[in-house]
Amino acid sequence: MKIMIQELGFFEAVNQRRSVRIFDQNEPFDRDIVRKCLEAAILSPNSSNLQLYNFIRVPENSPLKDSLSSLCMNQKAATTARELIVVVTRRDLWKSRALANYKYIKGIYEGKPDKKSKQALSYYGVLIPKLYGKYPGWSLLKKIIAWWIGMKKPMVREVGETDVRISVHKSAALAAMTFMLGMKAAGYDTCPMEGIDSKRIKKLLDLPDPSEICMVIGCGKGLPEGTYGARFRIPYQELVFEK
Ligand SMILES: Cc1cc2nc3c(=O)[nH]c(=O)nc-3n(C[C@H](O)[C@H](O)[C@H](O)COP(=O)(O)O)c2cc1C
Incomplete structure (x- = not known):
């Protein structure tokens, strides 16, 4: 389904992105936008340009969606997601x-x-x-x-x-970030999840043994009640230092 969207600029997308845990079940969901954002994600910087990752798309109509949601510990960000993206590291490749x-x-x-x-x-x-x-x-x-x-x-x-493992995960996480910002810019919301049963997810998705799950990302149009509270951040001066 083609949906007209007004894309956000970079800083608007950064400011408006939140981890959203409840997604709208009724709004139309354009899977082409997910593809577009995954295409953007693979343009992310990555260690030695080895691109040691895969992104597994599990849309709401997939026979695996319910099982995968339960392996995301039945978090609402998974059960209500219109699509789940499993970010997989592939050090073995x-x-x-x-x-x-x-x-x-x-x-x-x-x-x-x-x-x-x-x-x-x-x-x-x-x-x-x-x-x-x-x-x-x-x-x-x-x-x-x-x-x-x-x-x-x-x-x-x-x-x-x-x-080396950390390095591979860093690159995968950067790609995940590009994806999430892209989704926000295109009018959708996401929630990254590491509260997952990675071992069982690997089995469910039939992933090769050396692969690891970096995170699972729930996607959809967020509902207001899906954003849990105002955004909290440690003040700039406590995080950023100049030497
Ligand atoms: C690697 C990673 C794993 C996360 N795992 C979960 C998770 O399992 N469940 C969840 O509700 N939020 C998860 N989050 C979301 C964070 O809680 C959230 O990003 C943080 O509280 C800041 O809020 P914001 O994203 O709305 O700015 C995760 C975030 C990251 C980066």
Whole structure:
């Protein structure tokens, strides 16, 4: 269904976005807008441009919607959502994504690789495999190597397996944020949820074992009673510092 919307500007969308927990069941819901916002989401910055995520769309008419809502602990933000988006991290796809980047760069600079493109090729061909490769004891060894190099010069410290997982989740969360702001700009509301049974959701959606759930996002047109209270934020001076 095509719905005419007056899109909000960036700061209007940021200011008006709230986590909305009850969605209207009667308003028409335009799934094309969800697609548009997911297309915007995948333009988000992401670590090494590996794009290690999937977004699983579960609309209200999906046979999985009720089960998924119950695995979001029956939160109203899920049960009343017109569509649920499951943001999934795919650390396991690093090889194919590194190769895609490698081939892309090689394609652009075919025949005439300059210094910059050679660096980029080495990044995806040598450095990324070192960071993302998984071998027994490798995580600890990477941390020791980083510590050793870091004794003499500035060095990236977040190289262990947990750091890599966090990095993948950071990128997924940034994409989720772009999606939610896009939805607000387009006239819809969202609620991110981490109060979920991630293990059962993986099983329900038949996700590969190494994948992880970053969050589930409920979507729809929010009802006024779905916004729980006025917005509260710690004052700027307590959060932002200048040095
Ligand atoms: C990663 C993440 C997980 C969240 N999980 C839940 C959740 O499970 N249930 C819920 O009602 N709200 C959840 N929220 C929403 C927060 O409670 C909300 O963003 C916060 O209270 C600020 O309110 P606002 O989004 O309306 O500005 C989550 C938010 C984030 C970023």
